Amino acid sequence: MKVLEMDDQENVGKEKLLSRSLIFKALDDQSKSELAAFAHIKRYSAGDTIFDMGSPGQSMMAIAEGSVRVSVLTPSARDVTLSELKAGDVFGEIALLDGGERSANVKALTNCTLFVLERRSLIELLHRNPELSIRLIELLCQRVRRSDERMMEIAFLDLPARLAKALLRVTASAPGTPEKPLTKLSMSQSEIAAMIGNSRENVNRCLRKWQRSEIIDLKEGWLIIRDRSQLELLAEPD
Numbered sequence: 001m002k003v004l005e006m007d008d009q010e011n012v013g014k015e016k017l018l019s020r021s022l023i024f025k026a027l028d029d030q031s032k033s034e035l036a037a038f039a040h041i042k043r044y045s046a047g048d049t050i051f052d053m054g055s056p057g058q059s060m061m062a063i064a065e066g067s068v069r070v071s072v073l074t075p076s077a078r079d080v081t082l083s084e085l086k087a088g089d090v091f092g093e094i095a096l097l098d099g100g101e102r103s104a105n106v107k108a109l110t111n112c113t114l115f116v117l118e119r120r121s122l123i124e125l126l127h128r129n130p131e132l133s134i135r136l137i138e139l140l141c142q143r144v145r146r147s148d149e150r151m152m153e154i155a156f157l158d159l160p161a162r163l164a165k166a167l168l169r170v171t172a173s174a175p176g177t178p179e180k181p182l183t184k185l186s187m188s189q190s191e192i193a194a195m196i197g198n199s200r201e202n203v204n205r206c207l208r209k210w211q212r213s214e215i216i217d218l219k220e221g222w223l224i225i226r227d228r229s230q231l232e233l234l235a236e237p238d
Helices: 006-019 022-026 028-040 093-096 119-128 131-155 161-171 189-196 200-212 228-235
Strands: 040-044 050-052 059-065 065-074 077-086 107-109 112-118 216-219 223-225
Touching: 006 028, 028 119, 059 093, 077 131, 077 189, 077 200, 093 131, 119 131, 131 161, 131 223, 161 189, 161 200, 161 223, 161 228, 189 200, 200 216
Parallel strands: none
Antiparallel strands: 040 112, 050 107, 059 112, 065 077, 065 107, 216 223
16 A cells, blocks of 8 residues: 655645535646645634735635635725635636736635635646636636626615525525525624625614514524515515
8 A cells, every 4th residue: 555645645635625616627637636736725714804805816715615705895985795605616816817906805704724726836727728717717707797796786776675685695505505595594784784785774674674574583693584485576676
């Protein structure tokens, strides 16, 4: 039996983490080994800032464990959540590809283990692996579409519709699914407000109104979905 050296053992561990990220499933074993050799692992605690908008961007990160929140600060100093990413997702790809500054803020929602890929090394691999380049382009398109949807909602939908859409979207995301959505959330009203670009006070008033109508319930820090069909109607106003 071959005994792995310490560096080999570390690279095997990195390859396992790398394989959890959907975008890198396009890589063959040799390419994964190459990435593992020059990438490194970083860990963050819940609440830590991973990077700020405007900071230098020389790396891309794949989430091996945990979840992060991507947000931007509006001209009115309101924090707007663009997305919440979980294990298997990657972020930081825009600054990595164009060499510019970070285009958003990223904070750890939970304790996180990240697989960090430095720009110079990944660009070399992209030149040799067109399939990975295509996967990155697809990822960027998905991110642009998702951000455009959020901005359209903020610009054109009233608060109840935006709030209903946000709750439906979050409850249908992991660990929930579209087929089996979550029935309760532990998110704070400030976090929900950031997702829809509004104030906590306005969100609270809307939720209290829905509570009186028995659409949702607020109990011991939980937001409980009682009538999902009504939320779906609120999310699609005439």
